[in-house]
Amino acid sequence: MDNIEKKPVKITETILRDAHQSLIATRMSTQDMIPIMEKMDQVGYYSVEVWGGATFDASLRFLKEDPWERLRILRKGFRNTKLQMLLRGQNILGYRHYADDVVAYFVQKSVANGIDIIRVFDAFNDLRNLETAVSATIKEGAHAQIAVSYTLGDAYTLDYWKDLVRRISDMGADSICIKDMAGLLLPYTAEEMVRELKKTVTIPIDVHSHCTSGVAPMSYLKAIEAGCDIIDTAISPFSMGTSQPATEIMVESLKGTPYDTGLDQMLLAEIADYFRPLREHALDTGLLNPKVMGVDIKTLLYQVPGGMLSNLVSQLAEQNASDRYYDVLAEIPKVRRELGEPPLVTPSSQIVGTQALFNVLTGERYKMVTKETKAVLMGEYGQTVKPFDPEIQKLVIGDAVPKTHRPADDMEPELERLEKEIAEWKQQDEDVLSYALFPQVAIDFFKYRKAQQDGIDLNAADTKNGTYPV
Numbered sequence: 001m002d003n004i005e006k007k008p009v010k011i012t013e014t015i016l017r018d019a020h021q022s023l024i025a026t027r028m029s030t031q032d033m034i035p036i037m038e039k040m041d042q043v044g045y046y047s048v049e050v051w052g053g054a055t056f057d058a059s060l061r062f063l064k065e066d067p068w069e070r071l072r073i074l075r076k077g078f079r080n081t082k083l084q085m086l087l088r089g090q091n092i093l094g095y096r097h098y099a100d101d102v103v104a105y106f107v108q109k110s111v112a113n114g115i116d117i118i119r120v121f122d123a124f125n126d127l128r129n130l131e132t133a134v135s136a137t138i139k140e141g142a143h144a145q146i147a148v149s150y151t152l153g154d155a156y157t158l159d160y161w162k163d164l165v166r167r168i169s170d171m172g173a174d175s176i177c178i179k180d181m182a183g184l185l186l187p188y189t190a191e192e193m194v195r196e197l198k199k200t201v202t203i204p205i206d207v208h209s210h211c212t213s214g215v216a217p218m219s220y221l222k223a224i225e226a227g228c229d230i231i232d233t234a235i236s237p238f239s240m241g242t243s244q245p246a247t248e249i250m251v252e253s254l255k256g257t258p259y260d261t262g263l264d265q266m267l268l269a270e271i272a273d274y275f276r277p278l279r280e281h282a283l284d285t286g287l288l289n290p291k292v293m294g295v296d297i298k299t300l301l302y303q304v305p306g307g308m309l310s311n312l313v314s315q316l317a318e319q320n321a322s323d324r325y326y327d328v329l330a331e332i333p334k335v336r337r338e339l340g341e342p343p344l345v346t347p348s349s350q351i352v353g354t355q356a357l358f359n360v361l362t363g364e365r366y367k368m369v370t371k372e373t374k375a376v377l378m379g380e381y382g383q384t385v386k387p388f389d390p391e392i393q394k395l396v397i398g399d400a401v402p403k404t405h406r407p408a409d410d411m412e413p414e415l416e417r418l419e420k421e422i423a424e425w426k427q428q429d430e431d432v433l434s435y436a437l438f439p440q441v442a443i444d445f446f447k448y449r450k451a452q453q454d455g456i457d458l459n460a461a462d463t464k465n466g467t468y469p470v
Helices: 017-024 030-041 053-063 067-077 100-112 127-139 158-168 189-198 216-225 247-254 267-283 297-300 306-318 324-337 347-363 371-377 388-399 413-424 431-437 439-453
Strands: 010-014 045-051 082-087 116-118 145-150 174-179 205-209 229-234
Touching: 010 067, 017 297, 030 067, 030 267, 045 053, 045 067, 045 116, 053 067, 053 174, 053 431, 053 439, 067 082, 082 100, 082 439, 100 116, 100 127, 100 145, 100 413, 100 431, 127 145, 145 158, 158 174, 158 189, 174 189, 174 216, 174 388, 189 216, 216 229, 229 247, 247 267, 247 413, 297 324, 306 324, 324 347, 347 371, 347 413, 413 431, 431 439
Parallel strands: 010 045, 010 229, 045 082, 082 116, 116 145, 145 174, 174 205, 205 229
Antiparallel strands: none
C-alpha cells in the first residue's frame, strides 16, 4: 500500500436524484432538499446529481413542481459544487426520440439553469443517438460525461467495451461512466474492466452501480484499486438496496489509503441525520418498501434490473397470472436475444419485459406484439450490438424495410410546432420543453400553476385529473 501512488477518489453524491428515484419512486420534493443544500455544499463532493432521470416527470406529475424552478433553486444553494444530471440521449427524459432541435434546446436550457455535468447514455449503446446531445453539451461549455450501459452477454466482451470507450473519447467526451444500472458488475470484472479501459483512454472514468445484487461496494473497491477516478454513492439513509453504496462507508473504507477521499465524516453524519427522518416518514407511509432494501440474487441469475422485476410482478398480478412468474423470467433472455441482446435499461427493459409477458400469457410467441417491439425491430430505437433474429423480425414487420441510419435523421424540427401548441400556457421559455417531453402531464401542471397563481382553492381541485374550478 505504501508504494501505491496517492490518488484520492472523487465522490458523486446521488441522494438528490438516483437514490430517491431508486428507493421512493422519485418523490423527494424541493422543499425536502432546501434545508440541507448549504451543508452539502460544504462537503467537497466532486459533484451532486440533482436532476434528470425520472425527476422531471415525477416533479410535474406527482409533486406539482416545476422541475426547472427546482434546478434554479438548487443552483443558488450549491455555490461551490458542480451539479449533475442524467440524460437519455435522443430520448432526453421522455420515452420517444425527439428531433435534434428539441434535444439541443433542452441541453442549452439545462446548462443555462445551472447544470455543470451532463451524463448522457443510450439504452442500446448506439453512439449515434448521443451525437446531438453531446455536441450541444460541448457547445454550451458543460462537461460531457458519456455513459456505457453495462450488461452481460456473448457480445459484451472486453474488446467491445474498449472499442466503445475509444469511440466515446473520439466524440469529445470529458469523462466516461460505467453505468451498471442492474448491479451486474462483479468485483474482479470491475477491476479488469477499469484497468483495461484506463489503458485505452486518458479521460476520467466514473463507476456507477446499484446494490440490488449486493456486490456493488466490493466492485467499487476493486474498480478504485484498478484506477477509477470517481464513484457514485448515496448518503446512508437512502443508500443500499436498489440504491447506491453508502457515501460514509466508502469514505471510511478508503480513509488512510492512497485513495482517501478527504471528506469529513462528521459533516456527512450531520447530513445523514437530516435525511434519516425523511426515510422514516417514507417507511411509515409505505413510500419506502422494505423489499427494495434487501439483496435480490435473481438480478444476477436472470440479469434483470430490480425495477423490471417489480414491474413484472405487478403486471402478472393484474392479469391474475402470478403463477407464471418463472415462465416469464425464463422467456426474458430469449426475447432479449431475439431483439439484438440490448442492455436492459429504460426503455429496452420495459419493451423486452412486456413482450416476454405477452409471449407467455397468450401461449404463442409473438402472437401479440407491442408497438415498441415492432419499433425496435424496425430500427427506430437504433442499432443493437447483435443482429435481430431474422425469423422474428420477418414475423413482426413482414416486408417492411428497417432503418439502418440514425433514427433522428428522419425527424423534422419540432420546436416551432410545439411553441404554437403551448402558446396559451407558456410563462417561461422552458415550458415548451416540459410540454415536448410530457404533453398531457405538462398541461395538467400548467393548469395547476395558473390556478395557484389565481388564488383558487386547490383543495377543491381535482388534482388527479388536472382539472380546477374556474
